[in-house]
Amino acid sequence: MNAESEFVVETRGLRKSYGAVHAVKGVDFRLRAREVVGLLGDNGAGKTTLIRMISGAERPTSGDILLNGEKVSLRSPRDAMERGIETIHQYNSTVGNMTIAQNIFLGREPLGWKLGNFGILRKGEMRKASEDALGKVGFHLRSPDAIVSDLSGGQRQGVAIARALQFQANIMILDEPTNHISVKETNNVIRFTKELPERGYAGIFISHNLGHVFQTCSRVIVMSRGNIVADRATADITIEEIEGLL
Known part of the structure; x- marks a missing residue:
């Protein structure tokens, strides 16, 4: 700086x-x-x-x-x-056919053991971190495994904001x-x-x-x-x- x-x-x-x-x-x-x-x-x-x-x-x-x-x-x-810098767009900040947890970690998924470019997702860690991030925003959704397309517009915004918080923008x-x-x-x-x-x-x-x-x-x-x-x-x-x- x-x-x-x-x-x-x-x-x-x-x-x-x-x-x-x-x-x-x-x-x-x-x-x-x-x-x-x-x-x-x-x-x-x-x-x-x-x-x-x-x-x-x-x-x-x-x-x-x-x-x-x-x-x-x-x-x-x-x-x-x-x-x-995180940008939260009106319409396209989330991927509808993925879960809340998958959206929050999209492109930055924590992996366990790796083989080349492949690895095992640490899904438990993703769920817990997603719940914590959503709680900080004030959005308490029913499950981090819920599909985003089933959420309301405001809940989708909450997921996008929680993603920004999770990765310390x-x-x-x-x-x-x-x-x-x-x-x-x-x-x-x-x-x-x-x-x-x-x-x-x-x-x-x-x-x-x-x-x-x-x-x-x-x-x-x-x-x-x-x-x-x-x-x-x-x-x-x-x-x-x-x-x-x-």
């Missing part, structure tokens, strides 16, 4: 173009440790493209991404995960985490997001629900047409002002 950097994530002049379409236009974005920032913007504003670059799913056309003050090249979501990107889930499950996600700083995490919370943003975030960044048009503490801006910028 660069001791001089106060930011866990920073972008400098970040750009992404698709042919003649300039989705992100030289964005300077900053996220401090133990801070939750709301990232806002209408469809096409550039926020999804920005997040895809920070999470390793897209390569920038130009500009830099820094983690803890160090320039990095994130070539894939796996690169980002290995550096402590320090930066969590929550992409529309309260869409299409029940009131109780929404409250669970909001409570968890509000607790991120005291748990030692930084977070980026993307949502069209400004009420949820104001409940969970200490700062909001508003994007429009590929640019950041506002970067303000939530205490210093109103929902009406934000709506005027979107």
Whole structure:
């Protein structure tokens, strides 16, 4: 870690173009440790493209991404995960035909004895760790062996969040985490997001629900047409002002 950097994530002049379409236009974005920032913007504003670059799913056309003050090249979501960035997407953070435990350990399964690239899964360890991680999130599901496709949308979000906790991510990107889930499950996600700083995490919370943003975030960044048009503490801006910028 660069001791001089106060930011866990920073972008400098970040750009992404698709042919003649300039989705992100030289964005300077900053996220401090133990801070939750709301990232806002209408469809096409550039926020999804920005997040895809920070999470390793897209390569920038130009500009830099820094983690803890160090320039990095994130070539894939796996690169980002290995550096402590977990992205919890609205729809595709879990695999429906796998169990809860399999989803939480997806791609990082603990193995017993090995023969080449093969080994025996330590399933008991996976079940116990999955139950513990879900408990920390406040989701108490009936069994870690339950198939994820049988869960509600909010329960699936809980599984994705539990996976991030299990592998000690320090930066969590929550992409529309309260869409299409029940009131109780929404409250669970909001409570968890509000607790991120005291748990030692930084977070980026993307949502069209400004009420949820104001409940969970200490700062909001508003994007429009590929640019950041506002970067303000939530205490210093109103929902009406934000709506005027979107």
